[in-house]
Amino acid sequence: MQTMVVKIGSSSITDGDGRLSVERLQGLVAQLAEIQLSGRRQVVLVSSGAVAAGIGKLGWRRTNITMPEKQAAAAVGQGVLMHTYEQLFGAWGLAIGQVLLTRSDTADRSRFVHVRNTLMTLLHHGIIPIVNENDTVAVDEIRFGDNDTLASLVALVTEADELVLLTDVDGLYTGNPATDPLAVRISDVWEITEEMEAAAGGSGSRVGTGGMRTKVGAAKIAVAGGCDVVVASSAEPGVLLHLTRDIGGSPDSPGTIGHRSAADTSNRIHGVGDMGGAGNGQGSGQGNGNGNGGPCNRADTISQRSGDKTSVGTRFHAKAEPVSLRKAWLIHGSRSEGELVIDDGAVRALRNHAASLLLPGVREVKGEFREGAAVDLVDLTGSPIARGIVSFSARDLEFLIRRQQSGERLTDLPEVVHRNDMALVDRV
Numbered sequence: 001m002q003t004m005v006v007k008i009g010s011s012s013i014t015d016g017d018g019r020l021s022v023e024r025l026q027g028l029v030a031q032l033a034e035i036q037l038s039g040r041r042q043v044v045l046v047s048s049g050a051v052a053a054g055i056g057k058l059g060w061r062r063t064n065i066t067m068p069e070k071q072a073a074a075a076v077g078q079g080v081l082m083h084t085y086e087q088l089f090g091a092w093g094l095a096i097g098q099v100l101l102t103r104s105d106t107a108d109r110s111r112f113v114h115v116r117n118t119l120m121t122l123l124h125h126g127i128i129p130i131v132n133e134n135d136t137v138a139v140d141e142i143r144f145g146d147n148d149t150l151a152s153l154v155a156l157v158t159e160a161d162e163l164v165l166l167t168d169v170d171g172l173y174t175g176n177p178a179t180d181p182l183a184v185r186i187s188d189v190w191e192i193t194e195e196m197e198a199a200a201g202g203s204g205s206r207v208g209t210g211g212m213r214t215k216v217g218a219a220k221i222a223v224a225g226g227c228d229v230v231v232a233s234s235a236e237p238g239v240l241l242h243l244t245r246d247i248g249g250s251p252d253s254p255g256t257i258g259h260r261s262a263a264d265t266s267n268r269i270h271g272v273g274d275m276g277g278a279g280n281g282q283g284s285g286q287g288n289g290n291g292n293g294g295p296c297n298r299a300d301t302i303s304q305r306s307g308d309k310t311s312v313g314t315r316f317h318a319k320a321e322p323v324s325l326r327k328a329w330l331i332h333g334s335r336s337e338g339e340l341v342i343d344d345g346a347v348r349a350l351r352n353h354a355a356s357l358l359l360p361g362v363r364e365v366k367g368e369f370r371e372g373a374a375v376d377l378v379d380l381t382g383s384p385i386a387r388g389i390v391s392f393s394a395r396d397l398e399f400l401i402r403r404q405q406s407g408e409r410l411t412d413l414p415e416v417v418h419r420n421d422m423a424l425v426d427r428v
């Protein structure tokens with residue numbers, strides 16, 4: 001069965017006063033339950049709202065709140081949130097499981113694997129995982145900080161087919177629609193450009209965190225791993241039902257956004273994805289009905305397809321040749337513990353010949369790390385080339401480099417970073 005990760009932002013589950021709105025949650029849960037129970041998808045929910053729910057429950061005001069107070073509010077609110085979900089999903093006969101994560105849970109490979117096993121086991125038993133950042137313990141160095149990024153990693157971990165980011169706006173616009181009345185919605189994105197990233201601004205609400213910027217960042221991660229991403233409005237009636245009813249329909253109806261057939265999903269992360277039949281709208285932007293002028297021109301250059309009134313939200317299409325889960329994890333999930341400066345010959349070998357990194361290509365070792373750590377491989381100017389799992393500790397590597405420089409011939413050494421344990425930064 002296909003897996004769909006749905007992230008609901010704080011702005012979508014709170015009322016005008018910033019308090020948790022059970023009514024809004026009810027509508028979304030009803031859709032998720034229908035999707036899960038009909039067998040159309042197995043659902044993973046990433047839900048924000050702990051801080052908002054806590055502040056509402058405690059009667060605090062959001063302005064001038066300190067970090068410990070925010071974390072205390074999350075401690076209260078997470079309970080309120082899960083109690084609410086428990087009741088709402090329970091009414092449909094569905095069980096839920098709470099999964100609270102920090103960045104360090106994905107940075108460490110073995111914890112990443114444990115998180116994956118837990119999520120997969122919940123899914124196997126038909127239990128809906130409800131994921132949030134573990135706000136009460138997360139400090140800056142180990143924080144995702146926004147649930148969009150967290151949701152994209154959850155999509156990678158669960159090898160999801162689709163990540164839906166539900167928010168208070170119906171997609172990515174050519175500018176922030178809260179401040180730019182001429183901004184138009186982009187309906188399909190085949191390649192995330194710098195211009196597009198620049199158009200994505202911060203949060204428009206009092207309760208939201210990352211705004212569109214973190215959603216585009218999340219989309220970048222998920223599409224590299226072979227997962228389609230849709231940014232859509234939670235307020236649109238039946239939005240999730242639209243998105244899941246439609247595999248194989250006509251390209252422009254709300255029901256046709258999905259393009260992956262059930263048969264081609266098994267290879268979605270490890271193999272080559274199939275974009276068959278989904279090539280519509282690729283290329284320059286379509287007319288957006290705005291006539292001439294700035295926003296119109298901007299839309300034409302930054303969107304592959306703008307101003308489409310019929311589709312749901314913005315769909316970021318998965319890369320046709322996704323990287324393996326391990327490589328996606330290396331670049332986006334792991335935390336680098338050091339740096340290897342490599343010479344130009346090694347850069348060429350890595351980039352052009354898919355080679356492993358051998359000792360003669362390593363010029364310098366920076367940082368303290370043990371064998372098996374994730375390290376960045378940078379060129380002589382310091383530009384990042386790749387990240388990989390290193391076979392030696394920093395100390396051993398330095399020792400080997402010194403022996404090599406003194407003229408000793410070192411044979412039969414393992415690769416410093418094996419190709420299978422390496423991801424090039426510009427490919428992921």
Ligand SMILES: Nc1ncnc2c1ncn2[C@@H]1O[C@H](COP(=O)(O)OP(=O)(O)O)[C@@H](O)[C@H]1O
Pocket residue numbers: 008009010011012048166167168169171172173174175176177178199200201202203204205207208209210211212213
């Ligand atoms: N280019 C853009 N297109 C659409 N929305 C944008 C854009 N730039 C900034 N935004 C803002 O992003 C907001 C959604 O993000 P956010 O407030 O963080 O919501 P959530 O709580 O759902 O994560 C929108 O309300 C909008 O004001």
Ligand SMILES: N[C@@H](CCC(=O)OP(=O)(O)O)C(=O)O
Pocket residue numbers: 008009010011047048049050051052074132133135145146147148207208209210211
């Ligand atoms: N973990 C926080 C939410 C952080 C966050 O990213 O919020 P949002 O931008 O509304 O998705 C909470 O539960 O309040």
